Every structure is written in C-alpha cells, then in structure tokens.
Amino acid sequence: MPFEPVIDIIKWPVAQWIRVQAAIVLIVLSSLLQAAVAQGVRPETLASGLQNPWAVAFLPDGRFLVSERAGRLRVVEPGGKVGPAVQGLPEVASGGQGGLLDVLLDADFANNQVLYFCFSEPGAGQTNSTALARATLSADLTRLGDVKVIFSQKPKFASSLHFGCRIVESRARGLNAKVDGKADGKLFLMLGERFSRAMDAQLLGNHHGKTVRINKDGSVPPDNPFLNRAGALPEIWSYGHRNPQGATLAPDGTLWMHEHGPQGGDEINLPRAGGNYGWPVITYGENYGGGKIGDGLTAQAGMEQPLHHWTPSIAPSGMAFLTSDRYGKAWQGNLFVGSLKFAYLNRMELSAPYSGTVLRETKLLGEMGERIRDVRQGPDGLLYVLTDSSNGKLIRLVPAP
Secondary structure, eight states, rough: OOOSSSSGGSSSSSHHHHHHHHHHOOOOOOOOHHHHHHHOOEEEEEEEEEEEEEEEEEOOOEEEEEEETTTEEEEEETSSSSEEEEEEOOOOOOOBBSEEEEEEEEETHHOOOOEEEEEEEEETTTOOOEEEEEEEEEETTSSEEEEEEEEEEESSOOOOOEEEEEEEEETTTTTSSSSOSSEEEEEEEEOOOOTTTTTGEEEEEETTTTTEEEETSSOOOOTTTTSSSSTTTTTTEEEEOEEEEEEEOOTTTTTTEEEEBBBBBBEOOOTTTTOOOTTBOOOBBBBBTOEEEEESSSSOSSSSSSSSSSSEEEEEEEEEEOOOOSSOOOTTEEEEEEEETTEEEEEEEEETEEEEEEEEEEEEGGGGOOOOEEEEEETTTTEEEOOOOOOEEEEEOOOOO
C-alpha cells in the first residue's frame, strides 16, 4: 500500500502555507519569551559581611534571622544592616563543618516567639555531636531565653565532619498523606554519619546517618517506626544516610531531603518511616581518589533507591520548593537546590508540580561564583539564598521586569 501523508502540505495554497508558518513562528517565539522571562532573574544583594552563614529565617516584621557557622545568630534589617550577635546561645563546638547550623521559626512564632536551632554540641574531651535546641527570642530580638536542648545525637564522637543538621517542621496527619496545612507538633532532623563512622548508618543503636522525628518538647511520637524494636533508638525515622545538607516539605506534607555522596552519588531521597537508604552498602559514588565503596553495589533488596542522584557530585546544600508564581507559572512547583562545589543555584523541573521525577536542571547565579549554602522562599514569594564565605551574602532573586 503506497504511503499517503495525513496532510499534503505540497497541495496547500500559498496563503494557507504562510498562515501556518506564521503560527508556528509565533508559538516558538512565545515559548522562548516565556522561558527568557522565567530565567531572567536578577540577584539583589541585601546584606554582606556575614561569616559563613548557614541558614536564614524570615521574621514577621520583614527582618531576617541568619545563623553563622562560627556560632553566632544575627538579625539582618530589610535595608541590609547586620545586627550584633543575639545573646543566649549555648556553647557551640565550631570548627571544620561544625558550628551553629540550621535555624527554624516555629509555625506559631508570631504568637510564641519560639524558634529551633541545631548545632554541633561539645562533649567530653574532643567529642561532639549534632544537637537540636528550642528557645524563645526576646521581643527586642537581642537575646534567646528558655533555651533547652531537646535532642542530642548519640554517641558523641571526635570529628569535625558530617553533622547533617537540617530541621523541618511537619504538618498535620503526618508524612506522605493529605494534610491540612497546620503544624502537627513534630520536627524532623537530618543527621550525618560523622564521616569515619559510615557503617553506623546501618545500625539502629545510634543516631549516625539517620533522620529522626521528635515532638517539639523532645519526646518521641508514639507512631515512630522503631519505637518498640529492641536495641533501636526510638527517635529514628529513617536510616542509611550519609551527610544530609538540605530538607523541605512539599505542600502535600511529603518530606524531601538531599545528602552528599562521597566522590559522586549525591542523592535526593524522600525518607519514609522505617526506610533504609543504603549508605554505605549501596551508593552511586566511589571512594575519594577512586575505587569502589564496599562491594561497589548500587542496589540491594530492602534498600531504597534515590529519587535522583548527581555524578559528579555538586555538593548540594539548601532545598526549597517554589509555591508562588512570582517568576512565572513555569517555575511554580519547581525544586531549588544550592551547589557548594560548582557555585550555582539549581532549578529542578519535575514531572509534576512538587512531585515525580526530575526532568530538567537549569543552573542559575553561576556568574556570581558564590557557593550557595541555603535557599528559601520568603513570605513575599521570592527566593532568597545565602552564600558561603567569610564575606557571605544574603541575596534575593528579583524577577525580570
């Protein structure tokens, strides 16, 4: 049977042909224009002179609360003035990757002035571990009161590496379920395996390489997956992690996080209750300098696969979903992750808004040459990033006009 084209464009009248070509050109130009507008963001430096800032939180009056790894918490004015260190922090074991790390305002901060922060907590001798504390910020924003450590990673260990230390407040009805948008009184904390304690990540009798879930007073929720397992620490939610550096909630309440691989194999995971994420038994990375890790496996029965992984490593840090349309509809529902190693902000388009697989990645802010430590969506719907250096900056991404 001879081939018969569905549309025989050769027989079209010239006018019809021109109209079709014009329509195609308009569609292409419209698409390119939308992409150009969406990508046309301008970095606006709000503050500088921050010493290795690690996390930013948005105060109700328009000011910012920024942690510095050296062990200081600072209030930054909307105009960029960096205030003196907030008083009342506990002793911090700063050094290497340790120090004052993440900070998070309570969902009801406007009424209770409560915040949470995680830090490297000193122990006996040269030991330390990641700890999570709760405190109340004074009305004049100068001092912390009622400071209480509500979780301390066990055991303490002499290391300046792999603290993890991202905090996420969960929402009603728990993880991976329909939510009503209200805080449910629980916190997730991401914990590193302290580098030289890699196999601890597979053992449930310690907190190394784990995600933990606790109530805001430090007690253990009754539905935690290992609560009644002999030999397991009850705070553990998931395990087999290496060094988490970013975490966030999707609007449906699903917990997303990423973690550093060794040489290659950085991962995005969606930690579920009781899940084993494989480190160091399975990994897409290799030893520093080359060579397989363990048996060189990338999969094993009973261990979860990452949603996404990067090889070579980008050294991800910070993580946020964009829920606003301030940069156009094309960006709404995208995931944003900073890269420390290659100094850019990664825009990740997913197969569905806030869910699914990674379809495309676009590098933003690479022209600045700045390590991106944190990324958050502000109350105004815009994205804010912190850069990691001795002259760290708080930067707002301004949409194209």
